[in-house]
Amino acid sequence: MRVLLTGGAGYIGSHTAVELAGAAHEVVVFDDLSATSAVAVERIRELAAADVPFVKIDVTDREAVAAAIADTGPFDAIIHLAARKAIGESVAKPLEYYFNNINSTLVMLEMLSRFDIPTFLFSGTGTVYSEQADLPFVETSRTSIDLPNPYSKSKRICEEIMRDYSLTEPDKRLIGLRYFNPIGAHPSGRIGEDPHGIPNNLMPIVARVGSGKLPQVSIFGRDYDTDDGTALRDYIHVVDLARGHLAAIEHARPGLEFFNLGTGRPSSVLELIAAFEAASGIHIPTVDAPRRPGDVQATYCLPDKAAEKLGWRAELDVVQACRDYWRWQENNPGGYDGN
Numbered sequence: 235m236r237v238l239l240t241g242g243a244g245y246i247g248s249h250t251a252v253e254l255a256g257a258a259h260e261v262v263v264f265d266d267l268s269a270t271s272a273v274a275v276e277r278i279r280e281l282a283a284a285d286v287p288f289v290k291i292d293v294t295d296r297e298a299v300a301a302a303i304a305d306t307g308p309f310d311a312i313i314h315l316a317a318r319k320a321i322g323e324s325v326a327k328p329l330e331y332y333f334n335n336i337n338s339t340l341v342m343l344e345m346l347s348r349f350d351i352p353t354f355l356f357s358g359t360g361t362v363y364s365e366q367a368d369l370p371f372v373e374t375s376r377t378s379i380d381l382p383n384p385y386s387k388s389k390r391i392c393e394e395i396m397r398d399y400s401l402t403e404p405d406k407r408l409i410g411l412r413y414f415n416p417i418g419a420h421p422s423g424r425i426g427e428d429p430h431g432i433p434n435n436l437m438p439i440v441a442r443v444g445s446g447k448l449p450q451v452s453i454f455g456r457d458y459d460t461d462d463g464t465a466l467r468d469y470i471h472v473v474d475l476a477r478g479h480l481a482a483i484e485h486a487r488p489g490l491e492f493f494n495l496g497t498g499r500p501s502s503v504l505e506l507i508a509a510f511e512a513a514s515g516i517h518i519p520t521v522d523a524p525r526r527p528g529d530v531q532a533t534y535c536l537p538d539k540a541a542e543k544l545g546w547r548a549e550l551d552v553v554q555a556c557r558d559y560w561r562w563q564e565n566n567p568g569g570y571d572g573n
């Protein structure tokens with residue numbers, strides 16, 4: 235298939251580009267490079283051993299996108315990953331988050347109709363499930379629009395936009411993916427997560443402590459109702475996640491479907507840190523800290539629908555993910571641009 239991948243130079247996008255190319259799909263990357271680097275595109279080409287075309291573009295700009303598709307198409311599928319994704323920032327800049335995440339999705343859906351593209355994948359989040367929903371989350375679990383931040387709400391709104399669009403275009407194959415917590419990196423150590431500024435997520439913080447850039451990991455809450463008192467998350471290796479996209483475009487059917495992409499095997503904060511220590515051989519000092527505002531005790535999914543309908547399951551475990559994340563971090567201590 236010829237695939238248009240928006241956000242294809244980002245963390246999930248770069249791994250998805252490499253997996254697509256590895257499965258003999260042709261990929262064209264659209265990205266504004268606002269949260270990544272042109273070096274990521276060079277690394278994708280290196281790993282794909284192909285000249286993956288790249289267009290630097292803001293995908294909220296409808297006419298620019300139409301012109302770029304006219305130039306680089308035709309396409310069999312759009313995988314739309316381009317979005318603002320920092321939860322904390324979304325609270326401070328709600329308009330920026332709604333504008334970017336919703337308009338880009340509107341534009342890309344319009345392109346499906348305008349350019350007769352049959353398949354569309356949307357990158358959503360497991361945070362759309364209501365806090366009241368029972369664990370593990372299945373695709374029919376209650377979702378909410380009353381979510382704690384504009385990022386999650388923007389993703390939930392896009393799901394509803396896809397639902398309405400699907401009613402007008404029933405032959406289109408639309409899939410909403412709901413990601414759990416991506417970690418890890420490509421086993422080559424050439425591409426990985428490159429958070430700009432101070433990271434908020436557990437994995438990049440642990441890796442920075444591993445490399446001595448931060449002194450210790452604060453454990454946000456040891457009084458949760460879990461085996462070791464720390465919160466549970468469904469950490470998924472980014473290469474598994476990328477392969478989920480591949481399975482989704484290959485098995486998409488007319489209509490709209492949502493799929494959880496997670497492992498179904500939750501790890502606690504302490505378990506993730508222990509996995510990193512086992513993978514790297516480095517001791518990670520920790521300090522107990524209060525719960526982080528807005529955090530929930532546990533989120534994890536049942537990924538069986540993706541197994542049944544897409545033939546996909548996560549295969550890599552958290553130790554492997556930590557090993558790969560650490561290799562990426564050691565080989566690229568300053569990220570792509572060495573900062």
Ligand code: UD1
Binds near residue numbers: 413416439454455
């Ligand atoms: C966050 C996002 C979520 C996103 C996910 C991507 C929020 C509210 N949610 O989820 O939308 O999909 O990242 O991976 O930000 N922790 C510590 N110490 C730290 C950092 C984190 O103990 O220094 C704990 C947190 O309290 C949490 C767990 O580690 O229990 C995971 O945190 P994090 O990696 O930030 O992910 P989420 O909060 O699950």
